[in-house]
Amino acid sequence: MTPEPPDWLLPAWDAAPSERDDPSRGRATAAPPATFGLRVRTVSEVSRAIRDRVRSDDGLRDLWIEGEVGRVTVSTAGHAYFTLKDARAQIQCVWFRDDRVRSPFQPQTGLQVVAHGRMDLFEPQGALQLYVEALQPSGFGNLALRFEQLKAKLAEEGLFDAARKRPLPARPVAVAVVTSPTGAVWREL
Numbered sequence: 001m002t003p004e005p006p007d008w009l010l011p012a013w014d015a016a017p018s019e020r021d022d023p024s025r026g027r028a029t030a031a032p033p034a035t036f037g038l039r040v041r042t043v044s045e046v047s048r049a050i051r052d053r054v055r056s057d058d059g060l061r062d063l064w065i066e067g068e069v070g071r072v073t074v075s076t077a078g079h080a081y082f083t084l085k086d087a088r089a090q091i092q093c094v095w096f097r098d099d100r101v102r103s104p105f106q107p108q109t110g111l112q113v114v115a116h117g118r119m120d121l122f123e124p125q126g127a128l129q130l131y132v133e134a135l136q137p138s139g140f141g142n143l144a145l146r147f148e149q150l151k152a153k154l155a156e157e158g159l160f161d162a163a164r165k166r167p168l169p170a171r172p173v174a175v176a177v178v179t180s181p182t183g184a185v186w187r188e189l
Contacts, residue, residue, distance in 0.1 A: 044123070051121040054128070060119040065091065065130065066138055067115070069107045082107050084115060084130065093117070095132040105135055110147070112138040 054060055070083030070090060078097030083090045093115060100106070107113060117132040154160060179185045 043126075047121065047123045047126055050128075051123060054119055054121055057119075063115075063117060063119065063130065065115050065117075066112065067091070069109055069111050069113055072107050072109055080107060080132075082109075084113070092127055092129040093132050094122075094129055095135065099133055103135060105137055107135060114138045 065084055067084035067086050067090075070085050072080060072082040074080050078100065080093075080095040080100050082093050082095075084093055085091075095107070105113075114136050115130060115132050116134040117130045119128065120131055121128050158164065177185055
């Protein structure tokens with residue numbers, strides 16, 4: 001005897017109505033609500049629908065966003081990738097080489113900036129990101145300021161004094177290897 005499927009499970013794509021409402025099971029099992037005419041979509045279809053909605057929203061085509069620059073990376077092609085963040089959220093940003101090289105200002109981690117651009121969806125990764133056209137400084141970011149204040153406080157307490165530091169040994173006593181059993185480090189030893 002085959003076990004009964006749970007009530008929350010959608011009927012099989014080829015299940016006939018008589019199979020769902022089988023009186024021999026002792027109870028009537030109606031189809032779950034809103035499953036009549038169920039349409040299952042592909043990832044590409046959903047991504048395209050999101051992309052189209054984002055592109056059709058006039059409020060997302062011409063944005064000025066202020067935030068603190070997070071981790072910055074520059075690709076070999078010259079494009080800059082970074083995050084803009086505040087205390088509660090962050091947005092991924094891409095700044096293409098041609099726009100970036102024309103700017104006198106470059107993003108640096110910890111700086112507060114105002115970015116001008118448009119939101120769009122990069123479909124292959126499903127990433128919603130700001131396509132930056134221009135960037136200008138707006139000050140020093142709050143997160144970076146707090147970090148600098150903490151460093152100053154710890155320095156004031158003497159935690160960075162050279163007298164507190166222990167000299168490094170001439171030769172290490174032990175060497176630890178933290179890797180997977182098939183890691184390349186084993187071939188390089």
